[in-house]
Structure formats: C-alpha cells, structure tokens
Amino acid sequence: MHPILIIDDDAELGEMLTEYLAPEGFAATIATRGDSGAELALNGGYTAIILDVMLPGINGFAVLKKIRSQSMVPVIMLTAKGDDIDRILGLEIGADDYLPKPFNPRELVARLRAVLRRMAEPGQEDDSDLIECRELQLWPGARRALLQQQPLDLTSTEFSVLEILAKNAGKVVSKEMLYEGALGRTLSAYDRSLDMHISHLRRKLSEVDDQMVIHTVRGTGYQLEK
Known part of the structure; x- marks a missing residue:
C-alpha cells in the first residue's frame, strides 16, 4: 500500500476518497486543516500528497511552500473548475500536477499512478x-x-x-x-x-x-x- 496524505477540509470527500483508493493500493491519511496538514506532510513519510487550495488555518499555497522548502514529495493540487489562476500559482510554487473539482476518482488514481511511476524508488547511479x-x-x-x-x-x-x-x-x-x-x-x-x-x-x-x-x-x- 502506498501511504498518501489528503489535505482537504471536506471531510465527506476525504472519507469517500479513502474508501475508493484503498482497493487501488493507496492508504490515505486525512488532514482537514492547512497547518496540521503541512506538519503531517513533512513528518509522515508519504509517497504523494493531495492538496486542496481552500483550507482553514493556512491555505494550500502556503502549505505547498512549506512542503517545497524541505521536500520534493509529489503533490497534486485540487483546484476550482475553471480557476486558471489557482492552477498556475500552484504549478509556479512547485506542484507536480493539478486536478479541477469536481473530479472522477478514477482520474485521481491515474494522476497518482503517473507521479508514482515518475518517482519510482531511486536506484544507484549507473x-x-x-x-x-x-x-x-x-x-x-x-x-x-x-x-x-x-x-x-x-x-x-x-x-x-x-x-x-x-x-x-x-x-x-x-x-x-x-x-x-x-x-x-x-x-x-x-x-x-x-x-x-x-x-x-x-x-x-x-x-x-x-x-x-x-x-x-x-x-x-x-x-x-x-
């Protein structure tokens, strides 16, 4: 199972994604605040992070800045549909990808698998x-x-x-x-x-x-x- 972190204040969405992702090989931890999510992201040993923009505490962009100051863990940002500014800002700060809400969970699985393929366990320099x-x-x-x-x-x-x-x-x-x-x-x-x-x-x-x-x-x- 791949341990992933979902930082989103929509608890119902988090529970739904946790149930959907488990059979796909992902063990999700949920954080509903930006500040607590940032702390978990930097200390939890996750293989990928799903990060919403609008969060209590600190917003998703501030969370991403904290993560990128210490880690290059893959981050997929969740943005409002049609909000180009959020998508561009997230990518500028260092997000690996984005997914506009609402989204099909199958698309999230595809994005997760894509970033994990790119981050396959590094080998020795050869x-x-x-x-x-x-x-x-x-x-x-x-x-x-x-x-x-x-x-x-x-x-x-x-x-x-x-x-x-x-x-x-x-x-x-x-x-x-x-x-x-x-x-x-x-x-x-x-x-x-x-x-x-x-x-x-x-x-x-x-x-x-x-x-x-x-x-x-x-x-x-x-x-x-x-």
Whole structure:
C-alpha cells in the first residue's frame, strides 16, 4: 500500500476518497486543516500528497511552500473548475500536477499512478543510463541531475520533462510527446501545466548556466539546445 496524505477540509470527500483508493493500493491519511496538514506532510513519510487550495488555518499555497522548502514529495493540487489562476500559482510554487473539482476518482488514481511511476524508488547511479548534454548530467535510475557539477532540485515532473528533452537534445520535442511521456496524460485544450514546468526548468537551469537554453518552437513544442 502506498501511504498518501489528503489535505482537504471536506471531510465527506476525504472519507469517500479513502474508501475508493484503498482497493487501488493507496492508504490515505486525512488532514482537514492547512497547518496540521503541512506538519503531517513533512513528518509522515508519504509517497504523494493531495492538496486542496481552500483550507482553514493556512491555505494550500502556503502549505505547498512549506512542503517545497524541505521536500520534493509529489503533490497534486485540487483546484476550482475553471480557476486558471489557482492552477498556475500552484504549478509556479512547485506542484507536480493539478486536478479541477469536481473530479472522477478514477482520474485521481491515474494522476497518482503517473507521479508514482515518475518517482519510482531511486536506484544507484549507473553510468550505463547516464544522459549528458554539454554540462548537464542526468541519472534517470537515481533521479539525480547535475549541471556544471551542481545538483538541481527538481520535482518529479520537472525531472521527467528534462530527461525527455535531454535524450532528444537538438531536436524539437512535441508537446504531445512531453505530456504523454512526462505527465502521463494526453494534451488537452487550455492545459498550461507543461508551460509552467518548462518555465521552472528554465529558471533553475539559468541560475547555474545561462547557456543551457530550452527553446520554444511555436505551435510544435520545445527544444533543449545541444
């Protein structure tokens, strides 16, 4: 069973999800306040966190900031349907994915499995799977990234996006390929989550090496400069 944490003040929803997720292999703990949820998230050893935006105590964005200050555990945010600002802000702070309410529990299971696949138990660094692009080095098995010998702190989704771009350095990678390979779902209209992950990667790469550039190829996808 995968231990997960659901931080949502809707106790009825939490109970329903707990019952639904158990047969799918997830053991859920429920927190109904932001402050207590943040404490559990940082001390509970969970493999993934489901985080609502609107919470008593402190809101979901503040909880996410606390989590990201100490942990890269996968976080899926629950947002109001059609609220682009919440989705964008959550991704900017470091959420791995989002799911608008109301949602089908089967979709939540699919999102959880996707982030857990990306965060499969890291192995030892093995140069046989080393991916290199100039001063960038990636070890997919260990989920470790170095740029100019400096470690990069990446979320699971950011690592997966960068891995695909690095494997295809110098080539244009379509958005469809990145959505399916890194986010585990198909591209849909008005979904800007990939754009936000690319934005985070650009910032993190440029802080170490401003020559490590990800180009936007309008209407097609992205290209990591070789």
